Amino acid sequence: MRMPFRHGSISYARLRVDSGRAPKRVDDAVIDALREHAIEPESCGNGVAVTSGWIAGRHLLDLAFDHEANAFDGALLASMRTDSVAVPAAMRRAYRAQAEAEVLGEGAGRGLSSRERMEAKERAEQRWMNEVGHGLWRRHAERPILWDLSRGLVLGSLDGESAFMHAKGLFQETFMVGLARCGAGAHARHEAEAMRKGSELRDIHADGFVAPPSSSATDAEGAPRKLSERPEPSWAAGEPLDYLGNVFLLWLWWQCECHEGIVDATDEDGRAVEVAVVAERLLDLECSWGVGGAISLRGDAPTRMPEATRALQSGKVPRKMGFAIAAEGRSWHFALQGDRLAVSLLALERPEEPPKSRRELEESRVESTLSFDRTLGSVYRSFVSRRVAAGWPAERSDISRWITQRATTRVIVPHVPLAPTR
Secondary structure, eight states: OOOTTTOOOOOEEEEEEEEOOOOSSOOOOHHHHHHHHOGGGGGSBBTEEEEEEEEEEESSTOOOOSSHHOOOOOOEEEEEEEEEEOOHHHHHHHHHHHHHHHTTTTTTTSOHHHHHHHHHHHHHHHHHHHHHHOSSSSEEEEEEEETTTTEEEEESOOOSSHHHHHHHHHHHHHHSSEEEEHHHHHHHHHHHHHTTOOHHTOOOOOOOOOOOSSEEEEEEEEEOOOOSSSOOOGSSSSSSSGGHHHHHHHHHHHHHHHSSSSSEEEEETEEEEEEEEEEEEEEEEEEEESSOOOEEEEESSSSSSSHHHHHTTTEEEEEEEEEEEEEEEEEEEEEEETTTTTEEEEEOOSSSSOSSSHHHHHHHHHHHHHHHHHHHHHHHHHHHHHHHHTTTHHHHHHHHHHHHHHSSSOOOOOOOOOOOOO
């Protein structure tokens, strides 16, 4: 089985350790904590519908926790396994039918009484619960997790609410630390506070780059309502600042077409880094006012399609985009969900020489993944610094003008040579 981070393309959401005392390095105490909170498959069933715990991560049954498998130069790599009771509906119906036939016995031609139906139901449930107790009818899910201890960031396949809550509980039980989502809004707050621009960020509103759509909108009761000049994206209702992720995608798109895709960024150490960005492969847009629907485009250059221009001019904003980025001689291809800053389809660059061992391959992949995430973080930091700066209204006007003029301007996207990926 191929495991993300260890093999193949990579997908992850970002979480941040927001409480407790996290370990500084992956030492024996951390490895022992993983062993102590390893998955216990036998606890699933017997009244427990779902159970979760750690596995070492090389395969579903891997409980061999050690530094070779889990320690990677300041990062912890392991997997959360979740087992849940999952008796197929068709099997439940079959067991129920057999139980009813047993209850009827010789009187197969008559109907069942209420008492007999209840008895048959209890027999069927007892049958499948006994089988669950013997290891049958379980669904297994494993979610690789890469914990960058130095930055307090957790990268993992934890985008869903259920997976996040299980991971949050497991981190609390194992390491006595809390986890919080790190979507576009939360990450922007973190960066703004580091720049001492928290108050400026709190004062911002959702950006409208075009006039509201002419489509009629209705309220919850179906009555007509007037659209606000500012977008009200439904996907950012819980965390309004998550809308910054959509503006980030649009800003990158504008950078690609109007500024040769070159972003002057700053890394976590304050060092200037030049990052080249190319939009490619996929583009999903949705109306930020919630009245114009959504559109998905695929191809070599979806941002140059006429449908992309019409979508922007009708009030749609990017929800997900494909990119290639390059910095300091390294490059990566990936897709980014804007509001959640969730990465998918991440392809790492191919090493110059084939690795001599599985451990060397995994070390290379972990290092490349963390380097990519730091590079993407530096680009987002550059965007946030410009979004909270006094010059943003002028930049927003430039983007609005670019959207308006796209239909009459030939779009030329420069080719940025990128290294082959693996």
